[in-house]
Amino acid sequence: MPPLRLKLIAPTRQVSFNDLLEYENGQESLQEYNENVQDRSDYAEEESDVEEIQRPRPSKSGYVDTAQALEYLEAQDNPSRSRKPKATKRYDSESDEDGPAPRRSRRVVPPASEPRRASRRLQSMSQADSEDNDDDDDGFILQSDVLPTRKRKRSLRSASRPINYADDGEDELQYDNSRPRTSRPMGQGVRQSGRSTRHQGDMQDPGVNDIYRSESEPRPVAPPKPVGARESFRDLPRSDPFRARHIQHCDSCQNGTNFAPLIYCQGCVYAYHKSCIGHRGSREHLVTKIGKNDFVLQCRRCVAYPMKKDHTAPDHGRCSDCKEHGSSCVPFRERKTPQQEQKDREENNGEDPICPVPQNLINNPDNVMFRCTACSRGFHFEHMPPKSDSLMDLDSDDVAAQRLQEYSQDWRCKECLDCPGKVGSLVAWKPIDEDNYDPSLGYDRIPEDEKAYLVRWDSKSYFQAAWMPGPWVWGATAGAMRKAFAKRDEARQPKMRTEDAIPEDFLRIDIVLDVKYTSIVDISTEEIDKARIREVDIALVKYKGLGYEDVVWEKPPTPDDVDRWTDFVVAYNDWVLGRYVKQPKPPQLKTRLEKARSLDFAQKLEKKKQPNNITGGELMNYQMEGLNWLYYKWYTHKNAILADEMGLGKTIQIIAFLATLVQDWNCFPFLVVVPNSTCANWRREVKQWAPSLRVVAYFGSKEARDLTYRYELFARDSRELRCHIVVTSYDCAADDSARKFFKSIPWQALIVDEGQRLKSDKSQLYSALASLKAPFKVLLTGTPLQNSARELFNLLQFLDDTFDASQLEEKFQNLDTAKIQELHGIIRPFFLRRTNTFEAIASSLAFNLIWPHDSSCHKPSPHTEPC
Numbered sequence: 001m002p003p004l005r006l007k008l009i010a011p012t013r014q015v016s017f018n019d020l021l022e023y024e025n026g027q028e029s030l031q032e033y034n035e036n037v038q039d040r041s042d043y044a045e046e047e048s049d050v051e052e053i054q055r056p057r058p059s060k061s062g063y064v065d066t067a068q069a070l071e072y073l074e075a076q077d078n079p080s081r082s083r084k085p086k087a088t089k090r091y092d093s094e095s096d097e098d099g100p101a102p103r104r105s106r107r108v109v110p111p112a113s114e115p116r117r118a119s120r121r122l123q124s125m126s127q128a129d130s131e132d133n134d135d136d137d138d139g140f141i142l143q144s145d146v147l148p149t150r151k152r153k154r155s156l157r158s159a160s161r162p163i164n165y166a167d168d169g170e171d172e173l174q175y176d177n178s179r180p181r182t183s184r185p186m187g188q189g190v191r192q193s194g195r196s197t198r199h200q201g202d203m204q205d206p207g208v209n210d211i212y213r214s215e216s217e218p219r220p221v222a223p224p225k226p227v228g229a230r231e232s233f234r235d236l237p238r239s240d241p242f243r244a245r246h247i248q249h250c251d252s253c254q255n256g257t258n259f260a261p262l263i264y265c266q267g268c269v270y271a272y273h274k275s276c277i278g279h280r281g282s283r284e285h286l287v288t289k290i291g292k293n294d295f296v297l298q299c300r301r302c303v304a305y306p307m308k309k310d311h312t313a314p315d316h317g318r319c320s321d322c323k324e325h326g327s328s329c330v331p332f333r334e335r336k337t338p339q340q341e342q343k344d345r346e347e348n349n350g351e352d353p354i355c356p357v358p359q360n361l362i363n364n365p366d367n368v369m370f371r372c373t374a375c376s377r378g379f380h381f382e383h384m385p386p387k388s389d390s391l392m393d394l395d396s397d398d399v400a401a402q403r404l405q406e407y408s409q410d411w412r413c414k415e416c417l418d419c420p421g422k423v424g425s426l427v428a429w430k431p432i433d434e435d436n437y438d439p440s441l442g443y444d445r446i447p448e449d450e451k452a453y454l455v456r457w458d459s460k461s462y463f464q465a466a467w468m469p470g471p472w473v474w475g476a477t478a479g480a481m482r483k484a485f486a487k488r489d490e491a492r493q494p495k496m497r498t499e500d501a502i503p504e505d506f507l508r509i510d511i512v513l514d515v516k517y518t519s520i521v522d523i524s525t526e527e528i529d530k531a532r533i534r535e536v537d538i539a540l541v542k543y544k545g546l547g548y549e550d551v552v553w554e555k556p557p558t559p560d561d562v563d564r565w566t567d568f569v570v571a572y573n574d575w576v577l578g579r580y581v582k583q584p585k586p587p588q589l590k591t592r593l594e595k596a597r598s599l600d601f602a603q604k605l606e607k608k609k610q611p612n613n614i615t616g617g618e619l620m621n622y623q624m625e626g627l628n629w630l631y632y633k634w635y636t637h638k639n640a641i642l643a644d645e646m647g648l649g650k651t652i653q654i655i656a657f658l659a660t661l662v663q664d665w666n667c668f669p670f671l672v673v674v675p676n677s678t679c680a681n682w683r684r685e686v687k688q689w690a691p692s693l694r695v696v697a698y699f700g701s702k703e704a705r706d707l708t709y710r711y712e713l714f715a716r717d718s719r720e721l722r723c724h725i726v727v728t729s730y731d732c733a734a735d736d737s738a739r740k741f742f743k744s745i746p747w748q749a750l751i752v753d754e755g756q757r758l759k760s761d762k763s764q765l766y767s768a769l770a771s772l773k774a775p776f777k778v779l780l781t782g783t784p785l786q787n788s789a790r791e792l793f794n795l796l797q798f799l800d801d802t803f804d805a806s807q808l809e810e811k812f813q814n815l816d817t818a819k820i821q822e823l824h825g826i827i828r829p830f831f832l833r834r835t836n837t838f839e840a841i842a843s844s845l846a847f848n849l850i851w852p853h854d855s856s857c858h859k860p861s862p863h864t865e866p867c
């Protein structure tokens, strides 16, 4: 068995357990240590405003909690209790100023089976370690006859991470469980809070490595402490009306009185353990000495401590309704530095001076304000609204008692109870008193008390956004969210109306990802599903102005909300369409395409008019030419570069071409690779021109792509691609995680917009796209390459792998007339380029304009020129 060792905190060294027990104060030190670790972690918890729980692995620590062993020893002494955790048998009154700190029971932490507890302890230990040990309120000094080893302290500290106990239910559970249990004097307090003790009794059997301690060892004397610095708080009996107004668990650690007696805030319903109110020198709560051995607490919110740190903080010492301060929410004394306090003590025979506080402000139930545990706002009990409208005021004489009864079930204010979830984001703000708003005052200069915020709820659409009072927002949101809002443009000007604050595009449905109906049908076909649009209960939707990150389940708009309803109809029909897209079977498709290519192109294939499934507009003549050129290239198995100048509608020609293949040969799917910023636009263009084609834009963040993949590409666990066209970005196409998906689909054509991006054959995009074996490839480019012949050769190589770019480069290094002609001969078949000449513009605008000169009113045919 390896030696069992206990890590001690400053002054620190490691001693074996046996050695520890040899020490004169070993037993005491051990216990002190256990208590102190807990006390300090409580404090650290309250003080630190942190997000994440990080757990060092306990197995690496190799330390055994000796408290467990002691517990086991005691169990051996008394077998009837051997499976039960127990409280300690000692209780030293807190009022014993010079005595040792209150005794707590020892934790039972089996090292192997409860790794989290062990790790939590390690953390607590390191947290405690990292704090200054100059505070002796807790009477903690662990004696060691060796000098502190700074090195070890540092290594401990490095394992320390911030803890947030409140966010993680499971951890909270663990935390509760690992907490020392405190015995009570006989006949005092039983468990008050449901959460504090829920795991009592699940303690584990001690492990084989447990060790023993003798109860008979003499208790060492605690080290002396400065006289007078100790705070003690009155214990109030359960029947005390002041105590009865309070929450019976600690605002900081959530444990109840079974952990330790609670100290009740004079001004509000909050309560704290002594060990949870923080160090005297740095705490935010205010503790005032009102008599010998008699201290009282005002919580940080009652004395508006947050206002000291942030001038915009609302005064939570005031009632949110009447705006008056709670009677005991005014600080009982001035805050002093530890040095000042020490000086005061020295001048007062070593004791804290007593502050004169009017007796009616102390432990007076009528002074206790309600304070919401979610938003921290305070209310006079009698100024709170009835919790539910159906609740009648039974006894109007004592509204306060009535409200206490109603609200003490969950200690949340009405706004918090009614709000539909967590705050997702702040959208806008406005002054509450709009009439007297002075626009010269900026956002910063208007107190939170006088503002309201438009709040978007987490996982809810903008339809449900609601105006909430500033102090509520201040209490219910993280500081980071408010600070981020203050920096945004939205903060500069108030938005008096919701319509001004929420862009219409945030309310317009772009894509329906899934729906839930109000009814069930046995048969579903595309027509039946489309007809069921009014049976849609809720839909998972992406809004036009928002990304996939903001996809939410929402009720569809009603038909009388005409424009939004129209958007919904379009998106819904597209969703239905997606459910019925059947990919062509490869053998049949092959047969069809062979047949197509056996026909005479000019007679049978060439489009004389635009395809029927292009319904969103009319193609110009030169666009029809472009369509047929692409079609012919496809027909002859020759890849192509469509290099029309910008503005001539390359996108439309591609859409028309793809629509032709779908319509005439049931040939798809197609992959279109475009710049990230134009993905959504491409999708819209396809939807606009060819609504019967199902197009999915697969791009953006991983979250967006996952949603697209799950709901659009392979809807409802389909194994088959549910669309004709996938639009994706370069980034996504070159991404390793998406590559597998792209390679698994038998694409019938690959379109690369801004094809000049493939000018380097060393790029990741080039190799990713070159590895896709599409039978037809088209590059679109509006800016033909001029810089380097090599770039052009790379494009040719991409389109036709019989070319070798480096060979071409070598061959055409020195160009003479003959070589230029030869080069033109090579590249001309690939290119179609029309320039945006006057004629081209004229042709596109001819319907609407009357030309001043007759010269250009003839046939609108853009110049066709070789590259």
Ligand SMILES: [Zn+2]
Pocket: 042, 250, 251, 252, 253, 254, 255, 272, 273, 275, 276
């Ligand atoms: Zn506590």
Ligand SMILES: [Zn+2]
Pocket: 265, 266, 267, 268, 269, 270, 298, 299, 300, 301, 302
């Ligand atoms: Zn308070």
Ligand SMILES: [Zn+2]
Pocket: 319, 320, 321, 322, 323, 324, 379, 380, 383
């Ligand atoms: Zn009030």
Ligand SMILES: [Zn+2]
Pocket: 372, 373, 374, 375, 376, 377, 412, 413, 414, 415, 416, 417
């Ligand atoms: Zn609240």
